[in-house]
């Protein structure tokens with residue numbers, strides 16, 4: 001038996017990928033969902049959606065107004081992320097660095113603040129971090145720093161919001177078969193071997209699905225996880241169980 005759906009859920013970055021799967025799972029299980037994205041997310045039967053940039057105060061206020069109309073927020077899923085500033089520490093542009101930190105790290109903090117008065121006792125925040133918040137990847141300095149920051153922000157939020165009756169946890173996904181990841185594989189010079197390389201990062205030797213991440217988010221947002229706060233839960237097919245690439249024999 002699945003835990004009862006919370007009444008009102010906000011999911012950022014819900015137009016596609018993992019965010020879309022999270023919004024769909026909550027909607028399927030009977031929650032009222034507000035899907036947020038830079039462009040209006042595709043409709044989900046009878047559910048609300050709003051176009052907002054979470055890195056702007058006007059965007060966050062728009063989300064706040066929709067949340068008030070819904071009658072409050074029981075679960076906030078900070079999922080949206082900017083993944084476009086590639087480059088190592090010597091190359092990443094200041095602009096790309098700033099955008100990455102603003103969307104991936106600062107916005108979850110400020111959006112939570114915007115919504116805090118609408119979140120009753122027993123509410124939960126679930127941040128979508130990454131295995132790249134636990135360990136670094138070459139040539140991805142801004143993203144690594146933003147997700148590492150989000151991991152420890154999750155702990156800080158857990159401590160500071162406990163007295164408000166709000167739990168805060170994070171998931172750290174491995175490589176997930178989202179549109180973006182599948183496109184990157186397709187665009188590589190040898191898609192077959194690129195896919196194999198991605199799969200071999202995980203002990204389970206496959207990519208995760210957006211739904212598999214959504215299920216853990218759902219659990220962390222539900223009362224089934226009522227004694228969990230400040231936890232970072234890898235959803236990574238065993239990638240971080242090893243200090244080598246999933247313990248692959250070399």
Ligand code: NAD
Nearest residue numbers: 013015017018037038053054079080081130173175176178
């Ligand atoms: P995605 O890029 O496919 O989707 C992210 C969505 O967020 C997009 O629809 C985008 O428009 C939206 N978004 C970006 N900036 C925004 C802003 N300022 N305001 C509102 N919406 C904004 O991403 P995804 O692959 O589904 O990843 C979702 C989350 O999971 C991200 O936090 C990502 O870092 C994390 N993650 C993904 C993977 C993976 O393999 N796909 C692995 C680990 C972690």
